[in-house]
Structures are given as structure tokens and as C-alpha cells.
Amino acid sequence: xxxxxxxxxxxxxxxxxxxxxxxxxxxxxxxxxxxxxxxxxxxxxxxxxxxxxxxxxxxxxxxxxxxxxxxxxxxxxxxxxxxxxxxxxxxxxxxxxxxxxxxxxxxxxxxxxxxxxxxxxxxxxxxxxxxxxxxxxxxxxxxxxxxxxxxxxxxxxxxxxxxxxxxxxxxxxxxxxxxxxxxxxxxxxxxxxxxxxxxxxxxxxxxxxxxxxxxxxxxxxxxxxxxxxxxxxxxxxxxxxxxxxxxxxxxxxxxxxxxxxxxxxxxxxxxxxxxxxxxxxxxxxxxx
Amino acid sequence: xxxxxxxxxxxxxxxxxxxxxxxxxxxxxxxxxxxxxxxxxxxxxxxxxxxxxxxxxxxxxxxxxxxxxxxxxxxxxxxxxxxxxxxxxxxxxxxxxxxxxxxxxxxxxxxxxxxxxxxxxxxxxxxxxxxxxxxxxxxxxxxxxxxxxxxxxxxxxxxxxxxxxxxxxxxxxxxxxxxxxxxxxxxxxxxxxxxxxxxxxxxxxxxxxxxxxxxxxxxxxxxxxxxxxxxxxxxxxxx
Amino acid sequence: xxxxxxxxxxxxxxxxxxxxxxxxxxxxxxxxxxxxxxxxxxxxxxxxxxxxxxxxxxxxxxxxxxxxxxxxxxxxxxxxxxxxxxxxxxxxxxxxxxxxxxxxxxxxxxxxxxxxxxxxxxxxxxxxxxxxxxxxxxxxxxxxxxxxxxxxxxxxxxxxxxxxxxxxxxxxxxxxxxxxxxxxxxxxxxxxxxxxxxxxxxxxxxxxxxxxxxxxxxxxxxxxxxxxxxxxxxxxxxxxxxxxxxxxxxxxxxxxxxxxxxxxxxxxxxxxxxxxxxxxxxxxxxxxxxxxxxxxxxxxxxxxxxxxxxxxxxxxxxxxxxxxxxxxxxxxxxxxxxxxxxx
Numbered sequence: 001x002x003x004x005x006x007x008x009x010x011x012x013x014x015x016x017x018x019x020x021x022x023x024x025x026x027x028x029x030x031x032x033x034x035x036x037x038x039x040x041x042x043x044x045x046x047x048x049x050x051x052x053x054x055x056x057x058x059x060x061x062x063x064x065x066x067x068x069x070x071x072x073x074x075x076x077x078x079x080x081x082x083x084x085x086x087x088x089x090x091x092x093x094x095x096x097x098x099x100x101x102x103x104x105x106x107x108x109x110x111x112x113x114x115x116x117x118x119x120x121x122x123x124x125x126x127x128x129x130x131x132x133x134x135x136x137x138x139x140x141x142x143x144x145x146x147x148x149x150x151x152x153x154x155x156x157x158x159x160x161x162x163x164x165x166x167x168x169x170x171x172x173x174x175x176x177x178x179x180x181x182x183x184x185x186x187x188x189x190x191x192x193x194x195x196x197x198x199x200x201x202x203x204x205x206x207x208x209x210x211x212x213x214x215x216x217x218x219x220x221x222x223x224x225x226x227x228x229x230x231x232x233x234x235x236x237x238x239x240x241x242x243x244x245x246x247x248x249x250x251x252x253x254x255x256x257x258x259x260x261x262x263x264x265x266x267x268x269x270x271x272x273x274x275x276x277x278x279x280x281x282x283x284x285x286x287x288x
Numbered sequence: 289x290x291x292x293x294x295x296x297x298x299x300x301x302x303x304x305x306x307x308x309x310x311x312x313x314x315x316x317x318x319x320x321x322x323x324x325x326x327x328x329x330x331x332x333x334x335x336x337x338x339x340x341x342x343x344x345x346x347x348x349x350x351x352x353x354x355x356x357x358x359x360x361x362x363x364x365x366x367x368x369x370x371x372x373x374x375x376x377x378x379x380x381x382x383x384x385x386x387x388x389x390x391x392x393x394x395x396x397x398x399x400x401x402x403x404x405x406x407x408x409x410x411x412x413x414x415x416x417x418x419x420x421x422x423x424x425x426x427x428x429x430x431x432x433x434x435x436x437x438x439x440x441x442x443x444x445x446x447x448x449x450x451x452x453x454x455x456x457x458x459x460x461x462x463x464x465x466x467x468x469x470x471x472x473x474x475x476x477x478x479x480x481x482x483x484x485x486x487x488x489x490x491x492x493x494x495x496x497x498x499x500x501x502x503x504x505x506x507x508x509x510x511x512x513x514x515x516x517x518x519x520x521x522x523x524x525x526x527x
Numbered sequence: 528x529x530x531x532x533x534x535x536x537x538x539x540x541x542x543x544x545x546x547x548x549x550x551x552x553x554x555x556x557x558x559x560x561x562x563x564x565x566x567x568x569x570x571x572x573x574x575x576x577x578x579x580x581x582x583x584x585x586x587x588x589x590x591x592x593x594x595x596x597x598x599x600x601x602x603x604x605x606x607x608x609x610x611x612x613x614x615x616x617x618x619x620x621x622x623x624x625x626x627x628x629x630x631x632x633x634x635x636x637x638x639x640x641x642x643x644x645x646x647x648x649x650x651x652x653x654x655x656x657x658x659x660x661x662x663x664x665x666x667x668x669x670x671x672x673x674x675x676x677x678x679x680x681x682x683x684x685x686x687x688x689x690x691x692x693x694x695x696x697x698x699x700x701x702x703x704x705x706x707x708x709x710x711x712x713x714x715x716x717x718x719x720x721x722x723x724x725x726x727x728x729x730x731x732x733x734x735x736x737x738x739x740x741x742x743x744x745x746x747x748x749x750x751x752x753x754x755x756x757x758x759x760x761x762x763x764x765x766x767x768x769x770x771x772x773x774x775x776x777x778x779x780x781x782x783x784x785x786x787x788x789x790x791x792x793x794x795x796x797x798x799x800x801x802x803x804x805x806x807x808x809x810x811x812x813x814x815x816x817x818x819x820x821x822x823x824x825x826x827x828x829x830x831x832x833x834x835x836x837x838x839x840x841x842x843x844x845x846x847x848x849x850x851x852x853x854x855x856x857x858x859x860x861x862x863x864x865x866x867x868x869x870x
Contacts, residue, residue, distance in 0.1 A: 034653030091652045093839040095599050104832035107825040174380040180362030183395035227657045268665045279649040
């Protein structure tokens with residue numbers, strides 16, 4: 001029974017990881033750009049959620065909703081005025097700029113908030129759980145997070161496959177040169193992609209802040225989880241990213257059940273195994 | 289002469305250090321059809337890409353409807369009313385036929401062409417509308433590429449080697465749709481290696497040879513031999 | 528004043544052009560001057576130089592990967608930590624003499640780097656970078672599980688082993704100083720020799736165009752892989768020395784991304800990636816910055832990150848690259864020039 005429980009927890013955890021991964025995957029899909037500061041963006045969202053909660057005294061979920069447009073706008077600006085300038089054939093500038101950004105963010109947060117761990121409390125929801133038969137119970141917050149993940153991914157799918165801007169985003173992913181012939185300004189299109197990605201990060205960070213203690217240095221490991229989810233699930237596939245997140249989540253929770261010290265390593269090992277035997281991922285859709 | 293729709297003067301075009309075009313003068317009037325012919329690698333595609341903003345024409349003379357637009361980017365050209373059917377079709381591989389066409393209408397320029405009307409002149413595409421671009425024959429892909437450009441409701445449509453790699457019968461079918469396009473008042477620039485089709489539909493021609501204009505005028509003004517000479521770069525003896 | 532610059536540069540160019548003898552002589556003199564350092568340098572100065580030499584060596588290695596082989600890794604701390612831990616294992620658990628354990632650690636890490644590199648090479652570009660980070664994490668977690676080496680809190684080198692280097696403290700300081708100098712010199716010579724060899728030509732070709740080099744028979748994957756493994760090994764040797772000098776190792780220190788990646792990348796990038804001279808300049812800038820900003824803690828990092836971004840935006844070739852573009856002659860030339868004049 002404890003194993004079924006562990007798997008269940010893993011699936012729900014996978015929802016959070018899928019949220020982490022969605023933004024990373026989106027940016028890479030549209031413009032082949034990997035943001036090494038992605039994890040730190042999640043932590044920024046966590047701190048912002050906490051800040052809004054404390055200063056405005058509003059409900060945490062409302063806080064998250066409030067920071068979504070703020071972070072989205074910041075993402076747009078960042079892409080338009082910084083990241084766009086280092087896009088190109090050379091892979092060194094994007095890696096260096098985002099890596100530098102990661103270091104800056106971590107240290108600005110450290111300077112401002114200190115190294116102590118923080119968490120956003122949601123009252124009763126922190127520990128509430130729902131009994132789903134037998135001895136099995138799932139935490140309410142993790143379940144909510146999973147639902148949010150599915151909703152967000154569905155939303156992204158809708159945007160990409162049922163709207164005009166989504167069509168252009170997909171076209172840009174296919175051929176960034178020719179999409180200009182459709183009248184699309186790449187500088188703007190790329191910024192839209194990052195805006196979407198950062199909006200998702202805002203939600204991911206907010207939900208993360210509610211369930212885990214976080215501190216300024218918590219960013220990088222989130223980047224690794226997001227990255228591992230993308231690779232396991234397969235690049236270029238939205239739902240594959242969810243599957244990858246779930247696979248990673250299950251690996252971690254089952255590993256943690258075997259031995260608490262094994263939790264992180266178990267996740268990394270699953271990632272390395274997939275990398276070794278099926279580098280395209282479980283559900284890759286097309287050549288990257 | 290009435291105001292040119294698009295005018296280019298002394299255009300030089302480079303790919304890095306390599307100069308592809310030297311001192312090109314070109315103009316096209318509204319609703320005109322102009323053919324640009326020349327051998328492989330002569331610079332025809334480069335000329336079209338410069339007009340469409342895919343290749344930078346910064347610091348050069350390019351005017352559209354009388355306004356200086358030298359150095360315009362592709363998306364600016366589209367918004368102004370230029371559409372390019374690129375060499376090699378360049379459809380969006382993961383998009384369906386319908387999505388490819390709709391992508392062309394991204395800027396929502398008003399005009400005659402809608403999705404239904406594109407399907408009207410290319411009925412062959414209707415059963416394929418949900419197929420990805422890669423699952424089509426060469427001729428069908430070319431139709432989608434042309435349709436995609438039409439969806440931008442251009443005042444000037446640039447067609448880069450639409451006959452490339454296609455069987456003669458299919459080429460003929462495609463060229464049969466051109467009158468429908470001209471009817472709507474669209475000016476056309478047709479780039480072809482195959483000069484017969486090009487000469488048949490055009491009001492004026494330019495011949496490009498090694499990056500330079502070697503001949504220009506109405507097709508009827510030249511003998512076949514003169515055109516062939518200009519195509520291959522045989523210099524006229526002093527005459 | 529500005530009109531003097533071209534004249535000075537022209538003079539420098541004339542000096543260095545076709546006069547490798549003088550360059551070698553100056554280099555040799557500098558080396559000798561450093562080698563006899565213990566005679567005139569104080570203890571803290573020697574310690575600082577040891578640190579500088581260590582970072583120079585690490586920087587040359589990262590530059591070899593990123594600037595010459597086109598492999599961007601933010602996970603080299605994996606091999607730093609591995610080198611340190613394997614050195615401690617050899618010296619403490621296997622009783623290997625210290626001076627033998629250092630190169631031996633390098634060899635063992637090279638072997639480890641083979642399957643690890645194979646895994647990492649399944650990824651490319653920025654994803655490879657993150658993958659290298661994951662690998663470093665895995666190494667770090669594993670090292671933390673080894674209880675016999677102190678587990679999560681780490682372990683110190685026993686005094687008996689420390690004394691085995693040299694009985695006197697002064698003797699130890701001198702020996703460590705010379706090893707550090709030797710490693711720094713070796714790193715420079717290694718990169719320089721490599722780039723002047725057929726391998727270097729292959730790497731340059733790959734960097735310019737992978738596709739084109741494949742068509743002329745360059746084995747891109749194999750060439751890059753061998754460089755990757757070599758760099759891992761040498762990095763481990765330097766790491767073994769670093770932790771010998773620190774006398775203590777812990778997972779946090781051994782696999783610190785800040786110490787072994789952030790600082791190193793900063794040094795290479797600001798100095799000039801893709802050049803051998805770059806890391807020299809970078810190391811100077813880095814240690815000057817560290818000295819002036821010593822008390823500012825987080826601000827040291829914020830400034831470093833900002834400078835790295837600024838270099839990428841302004842001139843990604845770094846200080847030396849910008850100087851070269853303005854006519855500064857090469858100290859360690861690795862470029863090949865097509866000689867158009869047949870006899």
C-alpha cells in the first residue's frame with residue numbers, strides 16, 4: 001500500500017514538475033533558447049507571491065493571480081531587450097547571459113531576503129488531504145497543483161493550436177526565417193513566447209511556494225527538475241512534458257520511499273537511464 | 289510613366305563578403321506582370337529576397353508607392369503589401385495545409401483573398417486541408433505556398449521559381465491560376481529558369497546574368513536569340 | 528594620444544613577427560622569475576600565487592572546452608570534486624604516496640569521464656550544459672554518501688600524510704608552490720601544443736563548420752570526446768592538488784558550482800574565450816575584483832554576473848579578443864594563415 005501511495009504522490013508531484021518544465025520547453029520549442037535562470041525565475045515568483053501575500057494581506061491564490069501579469073510583462077521585456085540580443089548560431093552567449101542572470105538573481109534575493117527558508121502558508125490547505133478509498137489519501141494542495149498543471153497545459157495547447165498567435169508561434173518554431181513573410185516580427189514573437197513561459201513560471205513558483213520551504217539558492221535544482229522532465233518526456237511534446245514530470249515525480253517519491261536519502265538521486269538516475277537508452281524521450285514528436 | 293509600385297535603384301546585395309547583385313535597377317507598375325529570368329545562381333532569388341526584405345537592403349534605394357523603404361524588414365514589407373512565394377516552397381512542416389494558409393493571413397490585410405477563395409482556385413487542396421504540409425505532392429505544396437502568399441492580400445506578389453521540381457503538366461495548371469490572381473489587381477514578379485512560361489505571361493522582362501541586369505524590356509522587343517545570349521552572358525558585338 | 532596607439536601596436540607587431548626566439552626567452556625568464564619565487568616572496572604572497580596558478584589552469588581547461596572545442600559545460604565541478612575525492616581516497620584509504628596520488632587521480636577520473644561523457648554527449652548545446660550540471664549533482668550526492676570520507680560533512684587530511692610531503696612547513700609551502708606553477712605552465716603548454724597540432728586544426732575546423740569538417744573526414748564526435756576526457760583528467764589533477772593544499776574536502780566545497788564554474792567562466796569570458804592569453808588577463812581581473820570587493824559578499828557575485836552579461840553584449844571576444852581585433856599580436860599564436868606565395 002505504501003508503494004501505491006508513493007506512486008500517487010509521485011504523480012501529483014509530477015504535476016508541479018510539469019509546470020516547472022512547461023515554460024522551459026516552450027521557449028526552447030519556439031526559439032531554441034534555453035534559459036539557465038529558469039529555476040531562479042521560479043524562486044522569484046515564490047518570493048513575489050510571499051511578498052504580495054504579506055503586504056497586501058490577500059489570499060495566496062489571489063497573490064499568484066496578481067503576479068502572473070507582472071512576471072509575464074517582465075518576461076516580455078527580458079526577451080525583447082536582453083535575450084533577443086544574444087540569439088543566434090553561437091551557443092555561448094545565451095548560456096553565459098542566462099547563467100550570469102542566475103547568479104545575479106540568487107545573490108540579489110540573498111541580499112534582500114537573507115538565507116533563511118520561507119514558505120507561503122495556506123492555512124488548513126497546508127495539511128488537508130482527501131481520502132480516496134482504502135488507506136489511500138492524497139494531499140489537497142498537491143491535488144490542486146496537479147489540476148492546475150493539467151489546466152495550464154490545456155490552456156497552452158489551446159493557445160498554440162486554436163489561436164492566430166499560437167499558429168505563428170508554431171510556425172516560428174518550424175521556420176523562423178520564413179515566418180517573417182507572414183508579417184510576423186520575430187523580436188515580438190519571441191517576446192510573446194517568453195511572456196507565456198514566464199506567466200506559467202509565475203503560477204509554478206506560486207504553487208511551489210505554498211508547499212515547500214524555499215530560499216534564494218533553491219533555483220538551480222528546480223531548473224534541473226524542469227530539464228529532466230523535458231528530456232524524459234521528449235522534446236517538442238506538450239503532453240510529453242507532463243508525462244516526463246510524472247515519471248520524474250514517481251521516481252523521486254518511490255526512491256524516497258526506499259530511503260529518504262535516495263530521493264533526489266533516484267530522479268537523476270531515471271533521467272540518466274532515459275538519456276542512455278532513449279535520448280529522444282518517451283514521447284518525442286518531431287526532430288528538434 | 290505613372291508612379292511605380294516598387295522601384296529599386298543601384299541595388300548591391302551581399303551574402304557576407306560575397307556580392308550577389310551589382311547595381312540593379314528595377315521597377316514594376318501596379319497590376320503589371322514582370323518576369324525575371326536567368327541561369328541558376330544568377331541572382332534572381334537574391335533580387336526577390338531583397339524586395340521582400342528577407343535580404344537586407346539597408347542603405348539602398350528601394351521605394352514603395354513613392355515612399356523610401358530601403359532596408360525594410362520582411363514583416364514590414366508584408367504589412368505594406370508585398371508577399372513572397374519563396375524558392376523551395378518553405379511550408380511550415382508541422383502545420384496543416386489550412387494552418388499554413390491561415391498563417392499567411394496573420395496581419396489580416398483586407399482584400400479579395402480568403403481561405404474559401406484560395407480553395408476555390410486550388411480545389412485540389414480541399415481534401416488535404418488538415419494534412420501536414422510535408423504530406424503533399426510537390427505541386428500541391430506549391431499551391432499552398434502561393435495560397436499562403438495570397439492570404440496576405442498583397443499588392444505585389446513575388447513568385448520565386450514556382451515551377452522548380454514540378455512536372456510540366458502541373459506547372460501549366462498552376463500558371464493557369466495566375467490570370468485569376470492578376471484579375472484582382474495584384475502585380476506579379478515571376479522568377480523562372482524556364483523562360484517560356486515566364487515570357488508568355490509577362491508584360492516586361494528582366495534578364496539577370498551573374499548579378500547584373502543583362503536585358504530589360506517587353507518580350508516582343510527581343511528575338512529569341514537575343515534573350516538566350518543575355519541569359520548566358522554572350523556579349524553583343526558592337527552594334 | 529590616440530594617434531600613438533597604432534604606432535605602438537605596429538612596433539609590437541614588428542617585435543613579435545618572426546621573432547619567436549625573443550618571445551620564448553621572455554617567457555622563460557618570466558617562468559624562472561616565478562620559479563625562484565620562494566626566495567623573495569612572503570608566505571601570503573605565495574599562497575595567493577598558488578591560488579592564481581590553480582585558477583589559471585582550470586581556466587585554460589574550460590577555455591579549451593568552450594573556446595576551442597565548442598563544448599559549453601557548466602558542470603566541470605563534477606571533475607573537480609571527483610579529482611579531490613579520488614585523491615583523498617588514494618592518499619588516505621589506499622596509502623598511495625601523495626605526489627603519485629595526484630596524477631593517478633587524474634587518470635582515474637579520465638576513465639570515469641568516458642561513460643559520463645558518452646551520456647552527456649547525447650545532448651547538445653545548452654541542453655548539454657544543463658546535463659553536465661545534473662552529472663555534477665549526481666557526483667556530489669554520491670560523494671556525500673561515502674561515510675568513510677566523512678559523508679556530508681567531509682574530512683580532513685591526516686597530519687601524517689601532510690607531513691609526508693615534506694617535514695617542514697616551509698618545505699611544504701615551497702613544494703606546493705612549485706607544483707601549482709608547474710600545473711599552470713603545463714595547462715598553457717598543453718592547450719598551446721594541442722591547438723598547434725592536427726587535433727587543433729580539426730577542432731578549429733569543427734568550430735567553423737561542423738558539416739564542412741565532416742565532409743573532409745574530420746571525426747567530430749571522436750575529436751570532441753577525446754578533448755572532453757582529457758580536460759576532465761587534467762581538471763582532476765588540478766583539483767587533487769587544490770584539495771591537498773586545502774587539507775580538507777567536503778561535498779559542498781568539492782562540487783561548488785560557484786568556486787569551480789562561475790569563477791572559472793568569469794575568468795575565461797572576461798579575459799577572452801577562445802584564446803590562450805585570455806585566461807591570463809581574466810585571472811588578473813578576477814583577483815583584483817575579489818580584492819577590492821572582499822567585504823561585499825553577494826555584491827561580488829552580482830558584479831561578476833553583470834560583467835559576464837556585459838561582455839557578451841558588448842564584445843563576446845573579451846578583453847584579449849578586443850585587443851587582438853585592434854592589432855595586438857598573439858603571445859601564443861594558434862591561428863593558421865594560408866600562405867599564398869608559392870616560391
